Amino acid sequence: MCLAVPMKLVEVTGAAGRADLGGVRRAVALDLVPGASVGDYVLVHAGFAIQVMDEAAAAETIAMLREVAQDPDAPPGPPGDGGPG
């Protein structure tokens, strides 16, 4: 029930929008994200966008992760696949 997923806004008509996740589109209410526009990623929960995702922050985190993953001085972690299950 609390599951919220980031989706890309593809249509905005007033407080009604449509958002896309991997080719699946659904109606999203935009009452709670008054500044959102087409192309934004929004966090969708129970039919409502509840936040606009910050793409610059996402890019910075990914850059940090690339450093973590490539740091040759870091000791290897404990065994285990750690990847998606």
Add this chain to the structure above:
Amino acid sequence: MTGHAEWRDPVAVRRLAGEIARLDPGRPVKLMHVCGTHENAICRHGLRDLLPPWVRLVAGPGCPVCVCPAAEIDLAIRAAKAGAIVTTFGDVARVPARTTLMEARAAGADARVVYSVADAALFAAANPGREVVFFAVGFETTACTTAAVLRSGAPRNFSIIASHRYVPPALDALLATPDIGLDGFLLPGHATSVTGLHAYAPLAARHGVPMVVGGFEPVDVMVALRDLLARVGDGRGEAANAYRRAVRDDGNPAAMSAIFDVFELRDAAWRGIGTIPGSGLGLAPAHASRDATARLGLAPDPAIPDAEPGCRCGDVLLGRVEPEDCPLFGSACEPDNPVGPCMVAIEGTCQARYRHRGHA
């Protein structure tokens, strides 16, 4: 934003586990998360197995369906029996009070599962001759959606049973409970995207306990745990953000103003835990006419028991015991035949552990 393989990069996850292992403070550390989506991510990706033995990561009361008191579920059932159409989310309809909403429906009451409170309001518009009640369960992520619908002027025959709960006062109460003994909180990414980190900064400072908000991909969880354990190590009781793509310091001000236009904080019971001051969202006076219990003349029945005999959901919700410690887990209690709310709800700790048994 969503498709980056980086969020699940196994190399980064292993490196982060290595960084965590180097933060050993030389004593056991107990951390708590308060989000069913975190528990599912941690179980699905086997993240507990990547943590060093001195870290214990327990699941707290992060499942809104699990903490909704049986007496409030009973109110919804009685509303349906009184002739209203009761709408709610799927999990909620399956949680037992004396019976469940779904069982009441099988017995002739009108209960319907909706995906969104907006669908419930549309339903009221389509059925003007009937009272349509939305049983409003959920944390701030959901409370803001209920508030948006009430604020935008829902049909007159639409009312709610206000059972939303607000997370920050619950963490305050958990930290004030002496025998839980927490060293830090992994804050819920999506609830905090609504409240903002600033809802937690005073709590972290007052209790001297660090809190770090994390997202739900494996690297999100590991980065947040690393940042949390670094603060545990040097005793920094502060709130920090490891999920910056979704969480801002001030959260979503539009969502917060919707919540506090429509609701006000009240003392509220959490199933299995007890009353937590200021943790419930009751209808504010300007919206009090939307109260379904007043419209239908229903009062909560204090005699409805929260716990089934033998169920340890209350202790599971406080991180006092693991689901596996419950003698009913996986034998008398399974998702298809649940005894307590923690096994009914998708976000319940017992269900998450059951579904991912033997997977880690």
